[in-house]
Amino acid sequence: MAVIRTRRPWDLPAQDVTPESLYLSRRDWLRWAGFGGLGAVSLLAGCDNSVMAQATTAPAPPETPRRLKDLYPARRNEAYQVDRAITAENLATTYNNFYEFDSSSKLTPARLVEKWPIHPWEVEITGLVGKPLKIEAEALTRRLGVEERVYRFRCVEAWAMTVPWIGFEMRKLIELVEPLGSAKFVRFVSFLDPAHAPGQTNRYFKWPYYEALRMDEAMNPLAMFVTGMYGKPLPKQNGAPLRGIVPWKYGYKSAKSIVRIEFSETRPPTFWNDAAPAEYSFLSNVEPNVPHPRWSQATERILGQEGRVPTRLYNGYAAQVAGLYGG
Numbered sequence: 001m002a003v004i005r006t007r008r009p010w011d012l013p014a015q016d017v018t019p020e021s022l023y024l025s026r027r028d029w030l031r032w033a034g035f036g037g038l039g040a041v042s043l044l045a046g047c048d049n050s051v052m053a054q055a056t057t058a059p060a061p062p063e064t065p066r067r068l069k070d071l072y073p074a075r076r077n078e079a080y081q082v083d084r085a086i087t088a089e090n091l092a093t094t095y096n097n098f099y100e101f102d103s104s105s106k107l108t109p110a111r112l113v114e115k116w117p118i119h120p121w122e123v124e125i126t127g128l129v130g131k132p133l134k135i136e137a138e139a140l141t142r143r144l145g146v147e148e149r150v151y152r153f154r155c156v157e158a159w160a161m162t163v164p165w166i167g168f169e170m171r172k173l174i175e176l177v178e179p180l181g182s183a184k185f186v187r188f189v190s191f192l193d194p195a196h197a198p199g200q201t202n203r204y205f206k207w208p209y210y211e212a213l214r215m216d217e218a219m220n221p222l223a224m225f226v227t228g229m230y231g232k233p234l235p236k237q238n239g240a241p242l243r244g245i246v247p248w249k250y251g252y253k254s255a256k257s258i259v260r261i262e263f264s265e266t267r268p269p270t271f272w273n274d275a276a277p278a279e280y281s282f283l284s285n286v287e288p289n290v291p292h293p294r295w296s297q298a299t300e301r302i303l304g305q306e307g308r309v310p311t312r313l314y315n316g317y318a319a320q321v322a323g324l325y326g327g
């Protein structure tokens with residue numbers, strides 16, 4: 001097999017990567033090889049310090065527009081404590097993974113979203129529910145109310161941050177639409193707008209982005225739909241106007257800029273699991289003892305800090321979620 005030097009979109013720098021034959025299934029390999037002409041669209045650059053330095057010096061996101069002053073800032077729910085410092089706002093809002101805009105750099109999504117219109121934004125809640133709903137995102141947010149919670153966030157790439165998110169529990173929305181007894185999974189579908197999102201012309205991926213949870217996971221009080229961060233509405237690059245946050249799972253489980261939420265009986269396919277099934281599972285819980293096929297998950301790098309710290313089981317939320325997985 002010829003050696004293909006082009007990186008797949010989520011690859012680590014060469015020095016960190018195991019030989020391809022050790023981790024690629026034949027099907028993955030053929031797909032990858034077929035896209036050898038894509039160019040270097042790398043994702044997993046880890047936490048490059050120079051990239052982080054550029055992110056921290058970026059301007060902070062805009063202030064809250066007047067029409068949203070009733071929602072932001074929101075009262076913090078002190079029941080959710082984290083033993084880590086909150087990540088600098090301009091780092092969390094400019095060091096992004098948002099493949100719809102750019103899979104090759106964490107710094108560019110914040111700039112590329114500038115002209116992307118996100119208001120009004122309709123969200124459809126459909127599938128196995130008694131009360132399907134189509135509602136504008138800000139109207140939905142007002143209907144369910146918001147609170148602030150500081151959570152740890154862990155990307156599968158082994159970087160981590162601590163963020164004051166603003167939003168509402170997923171279970172509030174689930175209860176609103178009255179799922180049928182047969183609903184076992186919830187699927188989240190992101191927007192499709194290649195005219196504004198240049199990454200959606202990358203044919204390696206199946207757009208729009210799609211993720212899913214089991215119903216019992218989505219009903220856990222930790223699981224949130226997020227509409228703001230750092231006391232303000234969510235910046236577009238962080239998934240405005242509505243994204244998931246599932247703090248005990250790797251970050252890719254939290255779909256950004258959601259337009260559809262679907263309830264189903266069977267397990268829906270998910271974006272990264274479809275792209276590389278050997279590397280990204282459906283569950284994708286943060287588990288230090290389960291290495292990614294190409295790197296260890298035992299430690300992580302906190303954005304804005306030197307060195308590495310141990311990864312915690314379920315990202316530090318074992319007390320709240322271990323029961324979902326048999327203890």
Ligand code: MTE
Pocket residue numbers: 092095096097098099100154155156190209237238239250251252253254255256257
């Ligand atoms: N959702 C969509 N629609 N598109 C994406 O590229 N990236 C995922 C997740 N949700 C992604 C997404 C990944 S890999 C991570 S780590 C987080 O968003 C990053 O969120 P952040 O940019 O707010 O830190």
